[in-house]
Structure formats: C-alpha cells, structure tokens
Amino acid sequence: MADVVLSYTIPKGKVAGYVSDYCYVHKNTEKDENGEAKYTDAQWVREHILRKIKFEIRRGQQAKYRDAVPNIDVDDVT
Numbered sequence: 001m002a003d004v005v006l007s008y009t010i011p012k013g014k015v016a017g018y019v020s021d022y023c024y025v026h027k028n029t030e031k032d033e034n035g036e037a038k039y040t041d042a043q044w045v046r047e048h049i050l051r052k053i054k055f056e057i058r059r060g061q062q063a064k065y066r067d068a069v070p071n072i073d074v075d076d077v078t
Helices: 012-025 041-068
Strands: none
Touching: 012 041
16 A cells, blocks of 8 residues: 555644644643753644544554454353
C-alpha cells in the first residue's frame, strides 16, 4: 500500500482563532526540563492532533486483537 499523506490547510486569516479555540479546549501546558513552554500554541495543536491520530490507531489495533480472541463458554470447559 502506498504512503498516505494527511495535509490540512487553515486559511491564514483563521489560524489565530482556530489555534486559540483548540488550545482553549486542549490546554498547552507541557513544559521542558527548564520549566519553559515546550510548544508554541500552533506547535501544540499539531502535536496534539498527531498524538490523537496515534492513539486512535493503537485503539484500533487493540480492538482487532480483542475481537480476534475467541469467546469461551465456561460451561464447556472440563
């Protein structure tokens, strides 16, 4: 299967508002080892979305694994 590239463009006139709205819900609170902000708000939005995608992929992998395990009727076990 070929690579899949996900690309989203936010019009420059809407970037500040969208980033602000996103950070309102998903706070940019991560700090580096010096106690400084680890990400700018725009970097945080990108990082958080990437983490969400990875989380959902792992969730799908776990669901496939869970669903592949056969159900065992304990009444049939001797």
